[in-house]
Amino acid sequence: MSDSILKKSMRLFWVFFRIGAFTFGGGYAMIPFIEREIVDKNHWIESEDVVDIFAIVQSVPGVIAVNSATFVGYRIAGFAGAFFATLGVVLPSFIILSVIALFLYDFKNYPYIREAMYGIKAAVVALMCSAVYKLGKKSIKDTFSWAICILAFVSMVIFGSGAIPVLVVAGIVGLGFTAWQGSKAAAAGKKEDDR
Amino acid sequence: MNLLLKLFYIFAKIGLFTIGGGYAMIPLITEEITKNGWLTMDGVIDIIAISEMTPGPFAINAATFIGIRTAGLAGAVLATAGVVTPSFIIVMLVARYFTRFKDHPIIQGLLKGLRPAVIGLIATATFRIAMESFLVEGAGSVLRSVDLKSIIIFGLALAGIIKYKIHPALMIVISAFLGILLCIW
Numbered sequence: 001m002s003d004s005i006l007k008k009s010m011r012l013f014w015v016f017f018r019i020g021a022f023t024f025g026g027g028y029a030m031i032p033f034i035e036r037e038i039v040d041k042n043h044w045i046e047s048e049d050v051v052d053i054f055a056i057v058q059s060v061p062g063v064i065a066v067n068s069a070t071f072v073g074y075r076i077a078g079f080a081g082a083f084f085a086t087l088g089v090v091l092p093s094f095i096i097l098s099v100i101a102l103f104l105y106d107f108k109n110y111p112y113i114r115e116a117m118y119g120i121k122a123a124v125v126a127l128m129c130s131a132v133y134k135l136g137k138k139s140i141k142d143t144f145s146w147a148i149c150i151l152a153f154v155s156m157v158i159f160g161s162g163a164i165p166v167l168v169v170a171g172i173v174g175l176g177f178t179a180w181q182g183s184k185a186a187a188a189g190k191k192e193d194d195r
Numbered sequence: 196m197n198l199l200l201k202l203f204y205i206f207a208k209i210g211l212f213t214i215g216g217g218y219a220m221i222p223l224i225t226e227e228i229t230k231n232g233w234l235t236m237d238g239v240i241d242i243i244a245i246s247e248m249t250p251g252p253f254a255i256n257a258a259t260f261i262g263i264r265t266a267g268l269a270g271a272v273l274a275t276a277g278v279v280t281p282s283f284i285i286v287m288l289v290a291r292y293f294t295r296f297k298d299h300p301i302i303q304g305l306l307k308g309l310r311p312a313v314i315g316l317i318a319t320a321t322f323r324i325a326m327e328s329f330l331v332e333g334a335g336s337v338l339r340s341v342d343l344k345s346i347i348i349f350g351l352a353l354a355g356i357i358k359y360k361i362h363p364a365l366m367i368v369i370s371a372f373l374g375i376l377l378c379i380w
Contacts, residue, residue: 022364023250025324028317032356032363055309058316060289061211062282063252070283074290082287086279093251094275097259098268100245112375117248119374121328122345123366126352128321133357136314145311152315153322163316167309174308175301182300 008077009084011042016069016088025124027064028054031131034068044076051139059167065089144177198266199273205231206258206277213254224257233265254278325349344377 015037023030031050039047057067066089073085104110140149148170155161205227212223221243228234234242246256255275262274296302328349331340352370355361361369 018364021250022367023252024367025247026320027252028320031317036363051310051313052306054317055306055313056289056293057286058313059309060282060285061213062279062286063210063213063254065252066255066279067282067286070286071290074287075294079287082283082290086283090251090255090275090279093249093255094259094271096249096251097245097256098263098271100249101260101263101271113248115375115378116371117374118345118378119348119370119372120367121324122348122374123352123370125321125325125328126349126356127363127366128317128324129353130356132314132318132321135317139310140314144307148308148311149315149318152312153318156316156319157322166316167312170308170312171305172308174306175304178300178304178307 005077005080009073009080012073012076012081013084013088015042016073016085017091019069020065020089021092023065024120025128027068028131029124029127030065030068031135032127034072035131035134038072045072047134048138051135054135055167058163059171148173199269201231202262202266202270203273203277206262206274207281209254209258210278211281221253224254228257228261233261348373348377 019030019033019037022033031054034050035047038044039050045053053068053071054064057064057071060067066086069085069089070082073081073083075081077084136149140146152166152170155166156163209223209227221239225236225239228239229236242257242260243253245260246253249256255278258274258278259271262271264270266273293302328345329342331342348370351373352366355366355369356363
């Protein structure tokens with residue numbers, strides 16, 4: 001084995017440590033990091049898998065950033081990979097919050113912190129836009145997927161529904177649609193046979 | 196119950212019952228930690244503010260902060276381990292079986308619906324953060340309430356990431372400086 005489990009785990013730790021240190025504003029903002037570090041640089045997973053991973057980790061308990069670290073780590077190097085990727089993504093928050101809790105309780109009133117956050121927030125919007133664009137290009141290809149995506153967006157933004165109901169309904173609809181297409185194809189195949 | 200064990204247990208419970216990401220945890224976290232007398236409501240609001248200003252998920256930040264405040268470094272370790280452990284086990288099981296059953300028609304059918312829905316979810320989160328970031332509260336007309344400085348930083352960051360392939364981490368650092376620069380200017 002040229003790339004041992006241990007070596008892979010150490011790289012996973014380091015990659016997710018950096019992701020953890022720079023992920024502001026929730027789990028989705030880490031998608032461009034994952035694309036860059038996991039897909040482009042290390043070729044650990046395919047770009048197509050990124051949407052699937054986020055679909056799955058979103059549907060189980062836990063925090064998106066941590067869950068996706070565990071999932072990617074496990075896929076690449078089993079238990080050790082999952083462990084070190086998770087440790088890596090958690091450690092920066094752990095260190096920063098410990099320091100703040102112990103020494104810098106007044107941290108949020110420090111000069112320039114608010115201004116820096118103001119800039120970071122705008123960049124997070126850009127990071128998330130690039131995630132929507134890149135992932136959308138890969139997984140939204142037909143009328144069906146456009147419809148689901150728009151319905152999900154509208155039901156959440158306008159009608160305020162939660163993420164979990166949206167995912168449950170979308171999963172069921174996807175299953176139903178695939179079954180319907182399958183039976184249609186089967187019926188068409190049967191017609192061909194009859195002729 | 197031993198305080199350290201209790202921290203682990205309470206945060207494991209929080210980790211287990213939170214589906215759909217960090218901020219969904221706020222009500223549950225608030226209930227558990229005020230019930231146990233670990234923090235007051237003001238403390239919770241402080242953690243939310245600090246979480247917004249530091250990297251990392253809210254749940255992890257809350258666990259570390261409360262752990263260290265109630266039982267020192269050991270408390271922080273156990274509370275953080277607690278919040279991570281349930282999902283760690285569940286996600287590993289899912290990853291294991293997902294790789295095996297990925298091509299099963301039922302999984303593919305579910306994913307057919309889940310994939311575009313996830314894009315919708317991310318678009319929703321993006322839209323919400325964009326509204327928060329681009330609109331100034333309390334301004335009169337919609338036009339006047341648009342925060343131009345924020346949109347400039349957004350535009351530069353978007354061009355940097357998509358066109359010039361600047362590393363996201365570097366883009367975050369640059370934007371922090373742009374924020375300071377534009378605000379002071």
